[in-house]
Amino acid sequence: MIRLHHVQYGRSFRVLWLLEEIGLDKIGPLEIVEHQIGTREMAQSDLARISPAIRIPAIEVDGLEMSESGAIVQLLAERYAPELDRPADHPDRAAYLQWIGFAETQASLVENLNLQLVFLRPPAKPSPVVVKLTVARLKQTMRGMEAQLGDQPWLLPSGFSAADVMMGFNLFALPYYVPMEDFPKLRAYAARIAERPAHRRAVDREGRQRFYAQDFYPVPEA
Numbered sequence: 001m002i003r004l005h006h007v008q009y010g011r012s013f014r015v016l017w018l019l020e021e022i023g024l025d026k027i028g029p030l031e032i033v034e035h036q037i038g039t040r041e042m043a044q045s046d047l048a049r050i051s052p053a054i055r056i057p058a059i060e061v062d063g064l065e066m067s068e069s070g071a072i073v074q075l076l077a078e079r080y081a082p083e084l085d086r087p088a089d090h091p092d093r094a095a096y097l098q099w100i101g102f103a104e105t106q107a108s109l110v111e112n113l114n115l116q117l118v119f120l121r122p123p124a125k126p127s128p129v130v131v132k133l134t135v136a137r138l139k140q141t142m143r144g145m146e147a148q149l150g151d152q153p154w155l156l157p158s159g160f161s162a163a164d165v166m167m168g169f170n171l172f173a174l175p176y177y178v179p180m181e182d183f184p185k186l187r188a189y190a191a192r193i194a195e196r197p198a199h200r201r202a203v204d205r206e207g208r209q210r211f212y213a214q215d216f217y218p219v220p221e222a
Helices: 012-022 069-080 093-119 128-149 168-176 184-195 197-206
Strands: 002-006 030-034 058-061 064-067
Touching: 002 012, 012 069, 012 168, 012 197, 064 069, 069 093, 093 128, 093 168, 128 184, 168 184, 184 197
Parallel strands: 002 030
Antiparallel strands: 002 058, 058 064
16 A cells, blocks of 8 residues: 555645556555645644655655655655666766756745745735745746757656656646746647656546636736
8 A cells, every 4th residue: 555645736746646657556556645735634644743844745655654755756766667767877867866856946936936826815915026036036947947958858868757757746836927938848848748648647636726726826016
């Protein structure tokens, strides 16, 4: 039994998608424990025992308990899907680790915008200055991806890997804050990801998203 502590289309989507890429027949039945972000439920659940930060994802598999999506993705790929891993002697190893770290750098900016524009409720107001700066930083990460992708279909020259899986949460959230018209390579990359059968299965498990109340969140006026 695999137990995944999960929030719909949150960072734990990375793990859900990776499990689909690996194939649940290789690991075991999947139980998804869906949490309500922003409520006391998370602190009162088993998540608090597994995740020191009381955040998703957390996973229980083969007697092992882990949190932190990057660590989980690396370990699962190493153990169950060597074709998605890049071991220490692989020429793409450094780039593989770099992209896994980059995914969290980018995701932290998305999280900041989520806090400012989605979680804050009246009478609290988002800071236009903070939002503007964060969107600018997010755009810079996207420009970096656009340049690095070049004509490659995936992040690494050697092909699809768990580093691409780390982008699952990011690519879902980016269009809510940044218009994608200026990023044709990134759009094409996202389209290739969406076409992967394992990604489609993960999306089918998620269902209609329930987090964002509008299609795009502009920088608020001062």
